[in-house]
Amino acid sequence: MLKTFPKGGIHPPENKLTSSKPIQRLPVPKVVYVPIAQHIGIPAEIIVDRKDKVEIGQVIAKSGGFVSSNIHSPVAGTVTKLDMIVDSTGYKKQCIVIRTDAKNASNFVETEYPLKKEIALEPQKILQRISDYGIVGLGGATFPSHVKLNIKADKKIDCLIINGVECEPYLTADHRLMLEKAEEILMGIQILMYALNVPRAIIGIENNKRDAIETFKKLILQEPKIQVAALQVKYPQGGEKQLVRALLKREVPKNGLPLDVGVIVHNVGTIFAIYQAVQHNKPLIERVVTVTGKKMGNASNFWVKIGTPIKDLITEVGGMPEGTRKIVNGGPMMGKALKNTDVPVTKGTSGILVISEDEASRGETKPCIRCGECVTVCPMGLEPHLLMNLSEKGMFENAGHEDILTCIECGSCSYVCPSHRPLLDYIRFGKSIVKKLDVSKN
Amino acid sequence: MTDSILYSVLLLASLGVTAAMVLYVVSKKFYVYENPLIAEVEDLLPAANCAGCGSPGCKAFAEKLVGTDDISDLFCPVGGNDVMQLVSEALGKEVAEKNPTVAVVRCQGACDVRPKTSEFQGPRSCAISALIYSGETDCQYGCLGDGDCVAVCKFDAMYMDETTGLPVVITDKCTSCGMCVEACPRDIIEMRPKHKRDLKIYVGCLSEDKGGIARKACSVACIGCSKCLDICPKEAITMVNNLAYIDPEYCTLCRKCVPVCPTDSIIETNFPKKKVKKVEVDQGAEVKSVNLINNA
Numbered sequence: 001m002l003k004t005f006p007k008g009g010i011h012p013p014e015n016k017l018t019s020s021k022p023i024q025r026l027p028v029p030k031v032v033y034v035p036i037a038q039h040i041g042i043p044a045e046i047i048v049d050r051k052d053k054v055e056i057g058q059v060i061a062k063s064g065g066f067v068s069s070n071i072h073s074p075v076a077g078t079v080t081k082l083d084m085i086v087d088s089t090g091y092k093k094q095c096i097v098i099r100t101d102a103k104n105a106s107n108f109v110e111t112e113y114p115l116k117k118e119i120a121l122e123p124q125k126i127l128q129r130i131s132d133y134g135i136v137g138l139g140g141a142t143f144p145s146h147v148k149l150n151i152k153a154d155k156k157i158d159c160l161i162i163n164g165v166e167c168e169p170y171l172t173a174d175h176r177l178m179l180e181k182a183e184e185i186l187m188g189i190q191i192l193m194y195a196l197n198v199p200r201a202i203i204g205i206e207n208n209k210r211d212a213i214e215t216f217k218k219l220i221l222q223e224p225k226i227q228v229a230a231l232q233v234k235y236p237q238g239g240e241k242q243l244v245r246a247l248l249k250r251e252v253p254k255n256g257l258p259l260d261v262g263v264i265v266h267n268v269g270t271i272f273a274i275y276q277a278v279q280h281n282k283p284l285i286e287r288v289v290t291v292t293g294k295k296m297g298n299a300s301n302f303w304v305k306i307g308t309p310i311k312d313l314i315t316e317v318g319g320m321p322e323g324t325r326k327i328v329n330g331g332p333m334m335g336k337a338l339k340n341t342d343v344p345v346t347k348g349t350s351g352i353l354v355i356s357e358d359e360a361s362r363g364e365t366k367p368c369i370r371c372g373e374c375v376t377v378c379p380m381g382l383e384p385h386l387l388m389n390l391s392e393k394g395m396f397e398n399a400g401h402e403d404i405l406t407c408i409e410c411g412s413c414s415y416v417c418p419s420h421r422p423l424l425d426y427i428r429f430g431k432s433i434v435k436k437l438d439v440s441k442n
Numbered sequence: 443m444t445d446s447i448l449y450s451v452l453l454l455a456s457l458g459v460t461a462a463m464v465l466y467v468v469s470k471k472f473y474v475y476e477n478p479l480i481a482e483v484e485d486l487l488p489a490a491n492c493a494g495c496g497s498p499g500c501k502a503f504a505e506k507l508v509g510t511d512d513i514s515d516l517f518c519p520v521g522g523n524d525v526m527q528l529v530s531e532a533l534g535k536e537v538a539e540k541n542p543t544v545a546v547v548r549c550q551g552a553c554d555v556r557p558k559t560s561e562f563q564g565p566r567s568c569a570i571s572a573l574i575y576s577g578e579t580d581c582q583y584g585c586l587g588d589g590d591c592v593a594v595c596k597f598d599a600m601y602m603d604e605t606t607g608l609p610v611v612i613t614d615k616c617t618s619c620g621m622c623v624e625a626c627p628r629d630i631i632e633m634r635p636k637h638k639r640d641l642k643i644y645v646g647c648l649s650e651d652k653g654g655i656a657r658k659a660c661s662v663a664c665i666g667c668s669k670c671l672d673i674c675p676k677e678a679i680t681m682v683n684n685l686a687y688i689d690p691e692y693c694t695l696c697r698k699c700v701p702v703c704p705t706d707s708i709i710e711t712n713f714p715k716k717k718v719k720k721v722e723v724d725q726g727a728e729v730k731s732v733n734l735i736n737n738a
Contacts, residue, residue: 090560092651339560340573362563390564413536425564425574432573 002207004232005242008379010412011234012169012333014208018292019172021300023180027318028107032074033085033344034060034096039142041067046096052079056106057283060096063131069144070134071096074285074305076104077358088329090339098307115183116279119194120442126195126278133277134347138269139163139238142348145270149196151259159419160192160201161247161258165231165238167206170329171351173288174268176301178205180214181272186219186338188275189226192266202227203268204247206237235333236410240265244377254406269350289313289345293354295321299435304345311341313352325360328353333411363420374413374423380406384413384423391430400434407431479508479533486528487518492596494519494619507533520617543618543633545599545611549585550608550646552708556581556660572627580659583648585609585630591622613640614656635690639712643688643695646709650683657705664707670699 037043044061054060054073061071077100084092102109129148151157162185166174175335178185189201202431205213207230212312216228229247231237235259241252243265250261258265266274285306291313292299298317310329314320320327328335329343374384382403390399404427413423447674456546484504496520507513513535518525523539530537558578561573562571576582587607592600599615600622602608609622613636622631634644645664649656653665666684679699688699688708700708 086576089574090580091582336574337560365565422565425570429567429570430572 002230002232003246004234005245005379006235008377008412009234009236009241009242010103010377015169015292015294016172016175016208017170017294018290018299019175019209021172021176023173023176023288023303024299025110026101026302026304026308026313027309028075028305029312030100030102031309032077032098032100032305033082033309034071034098034307035085035087035346036061036071036094036096036209038071038306038346038348039069039136039144041065041069041144041147043094044068044071046082046094047095048079048082050079050081053077053101054079054098054104057281057285059134059283060098067147069136069143069146069341070132070283071099072134072226072283075100076106077101085344086340086342088336088338088343093381095344113276113280113282115187119188119191119278121278123197126191129277130274132151132321133141133273133282135270135273135277136284136347137267138273138287138347138350139267139346140334140350142346145198145266145274148259148264148266149192151196151264155259156262157198157259157264157324158200158262159248159264160189160196160198161243161263162189162201162203162268163240163243163265163272164203164205164209164268165210165243166209167233167235167238168243168333168335168351169235170292170353171290171331172292173290173301173350175209175212176290177272177288178209178268179215182212182219184214184218184275185268185271186223186226187279188271190223191274191278191355192264192271193225196264198264200225200227202229202247204229204231204243206231206233206236208233232379235410235412236379239379239408239410241408243283254304254403278383286345287349289349289355290351291317292351293321293324293356294359295323295356296354297321304349306347307344309341310338310343310345310349310352312346314354320354323356325357326355328355333415334409362422365421366419368419368421371418373416373418377412377416379410379412380408382407384427385421387430388421388423388426391426391433396430396433396437399430400437404430404434405438477508480504482532483507483529486521486525486532488520489527489615490520490596490617490619491509492520492617492619492621494617494621497666503573511535519619529578542636543623544613544636544640544642545618545620545631546634546642546644547585547609547611547630548644548646549583549608549628549630549633550606550662550707551579551581551584551660552608555662556584567627568627581649581651581656581663583628583650584660586628590625590627591631594621594625596621637695641695641713643697643700644690644695644709645686645688645707646737647707648685650685652684656684662705662707664703665705667703667704669702670708673702675696709722 004404042064045064046061048060056076058073059070060073063070077098080099081097085095087093124251127149135145137143164178203216212229220226234433240258244250244252244258251259252258273284286303289304324388327338329338387399387404407427411424449492484501487500489500491499495503497506517540522542525536556579559580560578562578566588568586568588571586577586585608589602591609592602597615597617599612600609603610647664649663655664657665664686668681670686671679671681676692676694678689680687700710
């Protein structure tokens with residue numbers, strides 16, 4: 001019996017179309033648009049000016065506070081403007097626009113770094129570097145990594161969990177990374193274990209990625225402190241709280257963090273970025289993005305520079321197929337539909353999913369039939385139908401008492417609802433109001 | 443036989459007396475004094491319970507009026523100056539006089555001038571749409587068209603125009619309670635002074651985008667060209683973030699800014715169609731030929 005979390009969960013069709021496609025390198029774009037708010041928390045502060053020449057990896061926006069992150073130039077080139085550019089929601093956000101220098105060789109020469117096993121830095125320096133090099137959680141939430149690693153003296157961490165679950169359908173970015181960069185990831189884990197003095201680490205991988213599990217199992221034979229755990233295929237297992245529960249049977253408190261139960265969770269992508277930052281001085285300027293869709297002929301995985309317009313990615317896989325109705329930034333469950341394709345890839349973009357007419361539409365909303373499906377599948381043990389009703393009727397205080405803020409917005413309730421009720425839309429709305437009420441109360 | 447009648451009568455009588463005594467003691471002991479003025483003032487208020495004054499209802503507002511010494515910053519927008527004057531007389535306190543206001547919708551991005559570039563299939567509510575994304579058109583400042591303002595209006599003073607997809611204020615019914623202003627996530631609705639014959643001049647756009655971008659998203663957008671700014675004799679127009687704003691305090695409704703606007707984003711309502719100079723003189727005759735652009 002494979003491990004999994006006990007409450008709720010669903011199993012949507014996996015559709016991992018690109019799991020056998022090696023990660024290709026996308027041509028360097030002519031212009032990159034780098035937003036200054038790519039992470040949760042305070043946006044970074046721009047420290048370059050128009051017409052400045054920038055090098056690859058140069059800091060162009062400085063962290064604006066503790067919960068914030070540096071942003072580095074993904075290309076060598078010239079800053080052409082600092083402007084408001086439409087982001088994936090359609091609102092305009094501050095961006096740094098950099099024109100790539102076509103003559104600068106550093107843009108086009110791709111150094112393949114050899115695996116470096118010696119850890120030269122001291123623990124404190126490693127953590128400092130993770131903060132300086134703009135590492136954020138690459139699983140999608142883009143939480144600045146140094147905040148997670150900043151452990152207060154009274155907390156003791158006894159386990160590091162590596163999230164290689166990738167429970168979203170369609171996405172294969174983490175899967176491919178695990179196959180191609182397994183040794184580097186393992187090294188990254190050792191760096192973190194050394195820096196934080198953690199006695200053990202577990203890599204959690206869903207059982208639909210047998211090849212990745214086998215790869216790691218072979219590699220960890222000499223590493224007694226690191227384990228690999230195969231997990232039952234179930235969405236949303238990649239959620240931090242679900243993963244901690246599945247692997248260690250520890251329940252993260254409802255307003256707490258995995259830190260409270262002695263665990264730190266990091267995505268494999270983040271671990272790889274940490275490895276590169278610590279061992280090869282490479283800041284976070286590119287990431288793996290899965291570009292996929294049932295009608296996309298050349299759907300594949302790509303190394304993409306942060307700031308590349310999404311339309312470049314779609315052109316690379318053969319253009320937009322006919323009858324495209326929706327383009328999603330992220331996976332089909334948690335991703336957000338894009339308003340246009342000029343939007344740049346950010347640190348949080350794990351996939352671009354192109355959906356055709358027949359899959360894109362929501363069903364007609366009908367009255368709730370009290371079947372209780374949403375309650376059954378909710379991984380947080382909430383009552384989505386109730387939260388939706390309370391939000392719809394404006395009873396936000398009651399919704400707060402029903403723990404609306406613990407919702408992880410996985411969308412399982414909306415997925416299973418036979419009446420196609422927009423449960424998550426209302427819950428998200430309710431959450432936003434309850435958060436405001438809570439802030440005003442304090 | 444007579445005994446049983448006697449006993450029951452005595453029993454019931456004693457029960458009644460005991461209960462009366464208990465009630466008397468309790469009513470004396472736990473008596474709550476309420477200022478009779480509160481009920482009096484509440485009767486004067488319009489009983490709309492709209493919360494436009496900031497208090498949760500007319501009773502609460504009456505308590506506040508009676509309880510506070512200086513009521514000059516309290517105002518009932520629904521009752522207006524007349525009601526506040528009565529309240530002032532009843533309480534013997536000074537009240538401030540305010541010019542009557544009316545809600546105006548500062549967006550004219552109808553379906554034909556502001557094309558839809560995407561489709562939203564979620565619940566039709568402005569608050570939810572605004573939370574998720576910038577709306578179905580390319581303008582991130584304009585009306586979302588889901589009618590949250592219409593839904594909160596307690597006076598039936600608003601409706602959605604089906605052809606334009608925009609809300610419309612019925613000036614005669616609008617009490618300027620301000621519920622729609624609060625409900626609108628885009629701050630499109632503004633309270634502007636009510637002039638006679640419902641004359642209004644305001645910028646019907648909130649787009650802070652640069653000219654080209656704003657124009658591309660909506661052909662009647664303010665492009666920030668500053669032509670109105672230059673022509674205004676009273677310096678009532680300000681230009682902030684590529685957006686003109688007519689300050690009602692200084693605007694004299696001279697209408698010089700309206701024809702110079704290249705995108706027709708300055709709205710004038712209920713002015714006579716022809717540009718007759720003697721508007722003020724010739725009131726009675728001209729009322730019939732009002733231009734009902736934005737009025738129902």
